[in-house]
Amino acid sequence: MRRPSSVISRRVAAASVSVVLAAGAAACGPEDSGAKSTGSADGKPQRGGTLTILNSRPQEDFDPARLYTSGGGNVPSLVFRTLTTRNREDGEAGAKVVPDLATDLGKPSKNATVWTYTLKEGLKYEDGTPITSADVKYGIERSFAAELSGGAPYLRDWLIGGADYQGPYKDKKGLASIEVPDARTIVFHLNKPEGEFPFLATQTQTTPVPKAKDTGTKYEQHPVSSGPYKVVKNEGDGQRLILERNPHWSAATDAERKAYPDRVDVRSGLDSAVINQRLSASQGPDAAAVTTDTNLGPAELAKVNGDKSLAARVGTGHFGxxxxxxxxxxxxxxxxxxxxxxxxxxxxxxxxxxxxxxxxxxxxxxxxxxxxxxxxxxxxxxxxxxxxxxxxxxxxxxxxxxxxxxxxxxxxxxxxxxxxxxxxxxxxxxxxxxxxxxxxxxxxxxxxxxxxxxxxxxxxxxxxxxxxxxxxxxxxxxxxxxxxxxxxxxxxxxxxxxxxxxxxxxxxxxxxxxxxxxxxxxxxxxxxxxxxxxxxxxxxxxxxVYKRLFGKSVKNVVISNWTGVLDVSQVSVK
Incomplete structure (x- = not known):
């Protein structure tokens, strides 16, 4: 909740539950909003252009260890790939979990206390080096470090020895309950049966992190990308985030992210009324803009419903x-x-x-x-x-x-x-x-x-x-x-x-x-x-129920029942 970092955990202040709601608002599909899922005259989305994201809250703590979920914000999923991910489809179909870095949803033992994943072949970071299972293990282990707190508590609760582990900066031995028998295999040993481990594997904590590139609390400034975009600028702890293409990302290994725009410009710290006004006017760069955290209020919605052109640019839906x-x-x-x-x-x-x-x-x-x-x-x-x-x-x-x-x-x-x-x-x-x-x-x-x-x-x-x-x-x-x-x-x-x-x-x-x-x-x-x-x-x-505007040049609108947010990995803006 949903979870900026949306936090819905018995260990974290409930005040952040409202963050989840705000961060995950709007689900269903373009057929409900009147939006068209086309990107060109022949109905095919086009590559190119800049997608602008106008948000009220900054994309702070942009470190996979510190983010609560990949589902709580679309932006992280452009940079961070995980073992599994959400299905990028409209409505209820989008509430399914599908493979991401892994070849499948994981192979469980008979009692669901051991889960084994195999990484796809050909996975690379933004610098062209290969992604390995050891990197996934290290990425998880660093999320246990006190200085990188903020992520979901499940791995700490579920992994054998997780409750006492303090992270790799203090414990060089690592977590014995995560095994990497080879470069493409990772095995998790849990302290109790967990049939929903494939859902947990969507959390950003399963993002691979190369140990040699780990800069601790400064990693958020330039996290090493495993996704279609890399961070080229992070100002004011997520107030302004600029992403450009990761040249070593391959669509052949990623069936979920379309990555149509060449550039993504995330601008945060804006007043909600200003965001809705800019999306409504849809002038200049704002014509290719969306929001992932700002809803229409009752008064704004009444105004929008009175204008057919605006009403056609409202995503409508539900978040759990x-x-x-x-x-x-x-x-x-x-x-x-x-x-x-x-x-x-x-x-x-x-x-x-x-x-x-x-x-x-x-x-x-x-x-x-x-x-x-x-x-x-x-x-x-x-x-x-x-x-x-x-x-x-x-x-x-x-x-x-x-x-x-x-x-x-x-x-x-x-x-x-x-x-x-x-x-x-x-x-x-x-x-x-x-x-x-x-x-x-x-x-x-x-x-x-x-x-x-x-x-x-x-x-x-x-x-x-x-x-x-x-x-x-x-x-x-x-x-x-x-x-x-x-x-x-x-x-x-x-x-x-x-x-x-x-x-x-x-x-x-x-x-x-x-x-x-x-x-x-x-x-x-x-x-x-x-x-x-x-x-x-x-x-x-x-x-x-959520209502959110998007710019007039935004095409290929996909809004699922997992996040309830217009999926920025699917958008075409040219």
């Missing part, structure tokens, strides 16, 4: 993300399931969606998992409130819970003006619950205070607005951090807000993790989501 109400059952009266159920029935999702920007920017949710096939989405609505809530059913449940005269509760939210935990959404919920006899006192906190409070096992409030996004399009990184009792963190950032520690749930998570058939695993994640939903530990509110 859910906004919800979170309960802390340790706090009264939320320890009573009937109180939680009553609130579930009382919620008016129509007013919540309106507060989030309207139906063009949000879809009502009744499931915790996003409504996408890759997550194993299984439709359910255990507490059907309809479009506008069921206050009478809520009153009945409150009476059964021992509150015939209603009750007073506090809802904690962020004061930040975004559509995730905003005061507007909190007010909409306050109004809806009032109809059921529930008086809601609003506790608005500044963003940092909000994040610290709601993710503190000691100080977590009884009811608060929350959100969650996926590190990859699967139920695993969605369900486990929120509902696996073994991931409850008592002295750090905790995301299992309900403190659920159900052996049956934990065991099912372990069983699903053993599956290497990703479709079978998805079905099991969906079934588990439905089962957990019966306990009313959360109230799903909405799944975001």
């Amino acid at each position: 993300y859910t906004n919800y109400l979170a309960f802390n059952p340790k706090v009264k009266p939320f320890d009573n399931p009937k109180v939680r159920q009553a609130i579930s029935y009382a919620v008016d999702r129509t007013t919540v969606v309106n507060a989030a920007g309207g139906s063009s920017l949000a879809e009502a949710a009744t499931t915790f998992l996003p409504n996408q096939k890759s997550f194993g989405h299984t439709p359910y609505d255990h507490f059907p409130a309809g479009k506008s809530g069921d206050p009478e059913k809520a009153k009945q449940l409150l009476k059964e819970a021992g509150h015939p005269g209603g009750l007073t509760i506090t809802l904690t939210h962020s004061n930040a003006q975004d559509f995730e935990t905003s005061p507007e959404i909190a007010t909409a919920l306050q109004d809806a619950l009032k109809k059921a006899g529930i008086t809601v006192k609003l506790q608005g906190l500044e963003e940092n205070d909000y994040s610290d409070k709601v993710h503190s096992a000691k100080d977590e409030p009884g009811l608060f607005l929350a959100h969650w996004g996926a590190d990859w399009p699967s139920g695993g990184p969605f369900i486990a951090p929120i509902f696996d009792g073994r991931q409850i963190v008592k002295d750090g950032y905790n995301f299992n807000s309900a403190f659920l520690n159900d052996k049956a749930v934990n065991d099912e998570i372990d069983e699903i993790n053993k599956l290497t058939d990703l479709e079978a695993a998805a079905a099991r994640w969906g079934a588990l989501d439905k089962k957990i939903g019966e306990q009313a530990l959360t109230v799903p509110l909405f799944h975001p």
